[in-house]
Amino acid sequence: MAPKSSTPASTNVVQTLWKAYSDHTSDRLKFIDAFLFFLMLSGIAQFLYCILVTDYPFNAFLAGFASTVGQFVLTASLRSQVNPENKNEFKEISPERAFGDFALGSIVLHFFVYNFLG
Amino acid sequence: MVQLRSLFFLTVGLATRLYARSSTGDSVLVIVEPNKQDNYSVFFDGLKEQGYELTFRAPKAEVPLVIEYDVPSFAHVILLASETKNFAKDITPQSLVQLLGKKTNLIIALSSKQTPLSSLAAEFSLALPPPGTPLVSYFPEREESPQVIPVSVQPNSIISSNINPVWFSGVPHSIGNNPMVVPILHAPAESFASETDGGSPDALVDASERGGEGLWAGSQLGLVTGFQTLDNSRVTFVGGADVFSDEFAQKEISKGVPCGNTAFARDVVAWTFQETNVLRIESTTHHRVNATEPSEQYTTNDRLVYTAYISKYDPKTSNWAPYSGIKDLQLEFTMLDPHIRTALLPVSGNLGKYSVTFRAPDRHGVFKFVINHKRKGFTYLTSSMTVPVVPPRHDGYPRFLSAAWPYYMGAISTSIGFFLFSALWLAGDSREKKAKGHKAE
Numbered sequence: 001m002a003p004k005s006s007t008p009a010s011t012n013v014v015q016t017l018w019k020a021y022s023d024h025t026s027d028r029l030k031f032i033d034a035f036l037f038f039l040m041l042s043g044i045a046q047f048l049y050c051i052l053v054t055d056y057p058f059n060a061f062l063a064g065f066a067s068t069v070g071q072f073v074l075t076a077s078l079r080s081q082v083n084p085e086n087k088n089e090f091k092e093i094s095p096e097r098a099f100g101d102f103a104l105g106s107i108v109l110h111f112f113v114y115n116f117l118g
Numbered sequence: 119m120v121q122l123r124s125l126f127f128l129t130v131g132l133a134t135r136l137y138a139r140s141s142t143g144d145s146v147l148v149i150v151e152p153n154k155q156d157n158y159s160v161f162f163d164g165l166k167e168q169g170y171e172l173t174f175r176a177p178k179a180e181v182p183l184v185i186e187y188d189v190p191s192f193a194h195v196i197l198l199a200s201e202t203k204n205f206a207k208d209i210t211p212q213s214l215v216q217l218l219g220k221k222t223n224l225i226i227a228l229s230s231k232q233t234p235l236s237s238l239a240a241e242f243s244l245a246l247p248p249p250g251t252p253l254v255s256y257f258p259e260r261e262e263s264p265q266v267i268p269v270s271v272q273p274n275s276i277i278s279s280n281i282n283p284v285w286f287s288g289v290p291h292s293i294g295n296n297p298m299v300v301p302i303l304h305a306p307a308e309s310f311a312s313e314t315d316g317g318s319p320d321a322l323v324d325a326s327e328r329g330g331e332g333l334w335a336g337s338q339l340g341l342v343t344g345f346q347t348l349d350n351s352r353v354t355f356v357g358g359a360d361v362f363s364d365e366f367a368q369k370e371i372s373k374g375v376p377c378g379n380t381a382f383a384r385d386v387v388a389w390t391f392q393e394t395n396v397l398r399i400e401s402t403t404h405h406r407v408n409a410t411e412p413s414e415q416y417t418t419n420d421r422l423v424y425t426a427y428i429s430k431y432d433p434k435t436s437n438w439a440p441y442s443g444i445k446d447l448q449l450e451f452t453m454l455d456p457h458i459r460t461a462l463l464p465v466s467g468n469l470g471k472y473s474v475t476f477r478a479p480d481r482h483g484v485f486k487f488v489i490n491h492k493r494k495g496f497t498y499l500t501s502s503m504t505v506p507v508v509p510p511r512h513d514g515y516p517r518f519l520s521a522a523w524p525y526y527m528g529a530i531s532t533s534i535g536f537f538l539f540s541a542l543w544l545a546g547d548s549r550e551k552k553a554k555g556h557k558a559e
């Protein structure tokens with residue numbers, strides 16, 4: 001392949017990283033990663049709105065931001081518990097149990113968020 | 119002879135019923151030396167014709183008392199005893215001020231002699247010249263003595279506009295800075311206060327060399343001045359009792375032109391005895407814009423409507439008629455300082471009604487609707503209504519703030535994302551199990 005006009009080394013590194021990621025992660029983990037990416041975008045958007053425009057109903061900002069951050073944390077822990085490569089770390093926790101914990105934690109998080117949203 | 123004449127006037131007055139009545143009462147006490155009483159017969163008959171009941175008393179007589187057990191005995195008092203130095207025990211400057219505080223109106227005549235009443239005038243910001251210096255004017259040329267002076271009358275809110283010049287003899291006074299003083303008649307520009315024997319021309323020359331200092335002269339001097347107290351009682355200081363005398367009333371100003379003394383006295387009495395320029399606030403109400411009854415309390419940022427009804431006394435019909443002629447009435451919505459100060463405008467089509475709509479300020483607290491309208495010559499209008507203004511209740515705030523929509527959308531999208539994710543995850547799980555099951559078989 002002919003070398004690229006922009007910095008070839010960094011572009012190659014990013015491409016290799018992406019290729020390795022998409023080859024070696026299972027579909028379900030990629031699905032979780034897509035959800036995590038969406039949550040991160042949502043959180044960043046709310047944070048930028050708070051800084052640049054107004055933080056006027058501050059409780060609403062905290063509720064919305066905490067919603068995305070909390071959901072991110074729960075989904076990340078689901079991903080690490082469900083990943084077959086981590087089976088040795090989580091011997092007593094089956095994937096189903098992990099998903100159950102994830103669902104329960106999320107419900108409680110959403111309850112708090114909607115109460116604080118005002 | 120005089121008794122017959124007054125009897126005639128009384129019957130004529132009763133028969134024709136043409137009188138202008140005072141709004142505070144008809145009983146008048148006249149304190150005058152008995153031997154001088156006949157000099158003022160025209161004036162007294164005019165008063166009786168207007169409907170006043172006169173009671174005469176010598177200055178040293180003990181009865182009738184002006185005030186008894188803190189209750190004034192008469193609605194109005196005229197003191198024409200301007201040269202008496204010793205009064206009865208109940209006529210002192212302090213008792214006269216007490217009468218004013220109890221809403222009795224006074225007409226007080228001054229003279230160039232030093233009496234207890236001269237010090238009273240000083241309490242009302244009117245400074246008298248030294249004793250023994252009446253007003254003197256050598257212009258216009260006339261046969262009368264220089265101390266009998268024709269004074270032209272400038273119309274103002276108290277004096278009607280077409281009164282002939284008035285004969286005056288007495289003392290001037292200088293008018294102080296008090297806003298409650300209402301000047302009625304000013305001295306002519308060429309007059310000055312000086313000793314009766316001509317004095318020494320040196321005094322005049324000295325004073326003019328010092329730039330007029332110490333010289334009581336000019337049109338800034340007042341001859342008849344009124345004062346309206348904060349209780350809305352009125353007192354008029356007249357520089358000399360001769361303004362009311364028969365002799366001056368019948369004197370002509372010039373050939374064939376009668377003087378204006380009777381008409382002037384009529385107008386002065388009408389103002390002082392609360393016939394003219396008398397206003398009052400009938401009632402005031404307040405309510406929210408779409409309500410009709412006043413509320414116990416209002417919320418911040420409420421739109422409020424305040425209404426005042428004001429009437430003016432009509433002396434010819436003796437009753438109070440609604441009056442929409444006040445153009446600069448003002449309302450203050452005050453908590454320590456006026457938060458709102460707005461014009462209270464008359465409502466067209468509704469005589470006597472003044473109304474304004476405004477938004478209560480964003481501060482909570484105890485506010486007052488205050489009307490404080492003081493104009494020279496008119497009754498002072500004061501009114502104050504206290505009303506609490508509370509912050510909104512916990513459910514009085516807007517439910518969804520438009521500034522917070524990004525946060526609402528963030529929280530909702532997270533919830534929707536979570537539900538979709540778990541639905542798809544479980545669907546993928548069951549598909550994997552089916553595949554595993556098939557593989558196992």
